[in-house]
Amino acid sequence: MQTPVKPWVLGLTGGIGSGKSAAAQCFADLGVHLVDADHAARWVVEPGRPALGKIAEHFGPGVLRDDGRLDRAALRALIFQDAEQRRWLEALLHPLIGQEILTVLARAESPYAILVSPLLVESGQYKLAQRVLVIDAPEALQIERTVQRDQTSVEQVEAILKVQASREERLKRADDVLVNDRDLAWLRSEVERLHHFYLSLKGGRP
Template identity: 75%
Template sequence: MTQPTPWILGLTGGIGSGKSAVAQHFIDLGVHAVDADHAARWVVEPGRPALAQIAEHFGEAVLLADGQLDRAALRTRIFQNPEERRWLEALLHPLIRQEISEHLARADSPYAILVSPLLIESGQHQITQRILVVDTSEELQVQRTMLRDRTSAEQVQAILAAQAKREERLRHADDVLVNDRDLGWLHTEVERLHRFYLTLRGGQA
């Protein structure tokens, strides 16, 4: 008898919400996970067509000496120019989605997870059957991110402003995990959700 195709859980949350810790515990429980941020890096590795197109469009100045993409240089170019940002997104988003799909297709767990900070904004939620939002107060998000990245409150606020508003994420959520306690409690909650997800067919109760 063939195994049913794994359904896809979208996992998202704002910066500093703890989605990486949540994703890692799901992985520890044997769930196949794909990180959209990793996929975004894979598609611009040297030797991949996207990198050649980016270098052709923006010039060699966006490449490092070793041929890797100079992310900081590219970021500077597109932040000042919305048209250039749209050009880059039009090139990369379909490639990232294809990369994600290929990695999800390798899943051998009953369900697989797509971890993406921009799940809603990028439209990636369209390939998922269920959405889990890791939520926490903005105050906690700022505290945690400042601690983790040794960055200023202003920089964190700027990143928060660029991400989907909390209300928008929660509007798309099938499940919400409020991460405002310790790691032990968080693990217990992930295990509870995991047991529930194993009972689902196609991601819906």
């Protein structure tokens, strides 16, 4: 039987270039236990994990690199052309990723733990959290930050923004919103303010 997760869980999300990772790091610096959904997603398809064998069996050996690891680009090319294959893959991976997230959350010793996920809303992972914090930023600023960070084009960033949950969808799920449109020192002070508020909550609720 699974032992219940002791700390309550805060889901942290935000669009590309919103400063989600910077905010998560500020919480980590304050001693809050973080679980990154992207790390969990990578971990469940590592060599030796059952999911990798099932993926290779279903899509064929072309999705594996010479070293036996998953060739993400090859897999992406296959599933983006075919919605049915994408659904098959999601049905395989989402429960495994959810289980991995719960396992890591169960190790938390801070009063609350944070699940950081860019797809918190789209993937339904917000259901694992008792409270949701959205890091928000004006779209023009998101584009500017991402272009600078990734040395990419404005068009590419706009394409990514289109496939992510819309700002409205994210904000609808939010219990708290932090508009990150200033510098890092200001972000740190805002995170600290939220942290003190979160420490006063029981189970994520006042």
